[in-house]
Amino acid sequence: MNDDPRVGLSVTHRRYVPYSHAHYGGNLVDGAYVLGMFGDVATEVCIRTDGDEGLFASYEDVQFKAPLRAGDVVEATATVTHVGRRSRRLAFEARVVCRARPDKSPSAAEVLAEPITVVTATGTVVVPPAS
Template sequence: MSDARLGLTVVHRRYVPYAHAHYAGNLVDGAYVLGLFGDVATEVCIRTDGDEGLFASYADVQFRAPVRAGDVVEVVATVSRVGARSRGIDFEARVVCRGRPDRGESAAEVLVEPVVAVTARGTVVVPSAV
């Protein structure tokens, strides 16, 4: 019998403020996206177990494309494994909108094809069921 929590997907979107740019070209450090993964994992835990849970580990983090200030990032978390107290979660961060400073200071566009920026697998733990 399959666990109903398997395949649960939670999506967050966030505008990346210029205050988070740390590098030339308005690049944002990878830790910014890992923080977003933590936020979406918290909602996963609330939905599956009624508790915020705790992040235990990341596995196979892949930084595939840059995230820049002015981007809108969509972060997706999907439950891939359910243990007694642990949950495996697959993460993907996609850039869905991007600033276009070449067209003007505040110009931006919706990307026709989102750019996969970061993928990872993680494990969260939740309290044992009462």
């Protein structure tokens, strides 16, 4: 068991997805957009846990569960699940919390009663040795 006090630390970033990021029909946004957000929250985790931006070493089990669309507000969360000597294992989840409603008007949008999980993943980051 890993009883390090950093285990359980979570960082969340929230971002509006601009229409300039739509690449596919239906204003769909590619999965790389969320992976970029995961990199950003992982960086903040490393800063908070180790005072360094760290480096992303790998992703495992990336699951694209629902579409991300331009006009969405998406939040990405990273939670520390394991702390090694220089590695940190993180659980990631991205959820849509607001969605555009072009069926109502060109600028209509709504807060979702229940967020939609769009991507989950596990990843490993590494930090410099403690000095």
